[in-house]
Amino acid sequence: xxxxxxxxxxxxxxxxxxxxxxxxxxxxxxxxxxxxxxxxxxxxxxxxxxxxxxxxxxxxxxxxxxxxxxxxxxxxxxxxxxxxxxxxxxxxxxxxxxxxxxxxxxxxxxxxxxxxxxxxxxxxxxxxxxxxxxxxxxxxxxxxxxxxxxxxxxxxxxxxxxxxxxxxxxxxxxxxxxxxxxxxxx
Numbered sequence: 001x002x003x004x005x006x007x008x009x010x011x012x013x014x015x016x017x018x019x020x021x022x023x024x025x026x027x028x029x030x031x032x033x034x035x036x037x038x039x040x041x042x043x044x045x046x047x048x049x050x051x052x053x054x055x056x057x058x059x060x061x062x063x064x065x066x067x068x069x070x071x072x073x074x075x076x077x078x079x080x081x082x083x084x085x086x087x088x089x090x091x092x093x094x095x096x097x098x099x100x101x102x103x104x105x106x107x108x109x110x111x112x113x114x115x116x117x118x119x120x121x122x123x124x125x126x127x128x129x130x131x132x133x134x135x136x137x138x139x140x141x142x143x144x145x146x147x148x149x150x151x152x153x154x155x156x157x158x159x160x161x162x163x164x165x166x167x168x169x170x171x172x173x174x175x176x177x178x179x180x181x182x183x184x185x186x
Contacts, residue, residue: 003144005037006037006144006148008037009033009037009038009148010148010152012037013029013030013033013034013152016029016030016033017030017155017156017158017159017162021163022163023159023160023163024058026159026163027058027059027156027160028059028061030043030045030152030156030159031043031059031062032062034061034131034133034149034152035133038133038145040133040134040135041062041063041110041112041134041135041136042060042062042063042134043060043061043062043131043133043134044057044059044063044131044133044134045058045059045060045129045131045156046058046073046129046130046132047120047128047129047160048075048085048127048128048129052075053075054072054073054075055072055073055075055081055130056072057069058129063134064110066106067107067109070103070106071103073103077102078100078102079100080092080098080100080102080117081102081117081130084117084118084119084130085119085130087119087121087127088119089116089119089150090115090117091114091115091116091140092114093114093138093139093140094138095107095112095114096108096113110134111136112136113134113135113136113138113139114134114135114137114140114141115132115133115134115135116132116133116141116145116149117130117131117132118130118131118132118146118149118150118152118153119153120153120156120160121157122157122160122161123157123161128157128160131149131153131156133149
């Protein structure tokens with residue numbers, strides 16, 4: 001994947017982040033752009049639940065419905081995700097020879113060969129989920145591609161933070177308006 005193409009993809013993803021405050025819509029757009037621009041089988045974005053025990057599916061592109069719905073990823077059962085949630089980028093050239101998956105049979109049925117998992121952070125430090133990309137062929141990801149994926153994961157975290165803050169401000173505004181109406185009724 002050429003550097004010019006990576007820059008164009010970053011530009012398109014940034015536009016998607018700025019176009020909506022709906023997290024589902026933005027994350028789906030990001031997953032689609034990453035998978036198509038990097039010519040991958042698919043992309044999956046999973047976010048941690050409140051307890052930090054489970055990675056839930058939030059957006060995906062290119063994967064079968066059966067694979068998407070195989071179940072939540074339990075962090076305690078996935079050594080791969082434990083490493084990523086510590087802030088590491090994990091790249092596996094041949095997932096068929098790696099035993100860190102929680103769902104190895106489903107990955108084999110889906111035809112997944114190579115994988116990269118990147119931590120998705122909020123405010124540049126707290127890991128709130130993971131971004132996974134899958135190749136149907138054996139593939140070594142370049143340093144530029146890994147940097148690109150880290151940038152996309154950071155943009156995804158930023159999009160989620162923007163949506164969270166917007167939702168909090170909207171709720172605070174609604175509460176303030178309710179209070180004003182009640183005071184005016186007195």
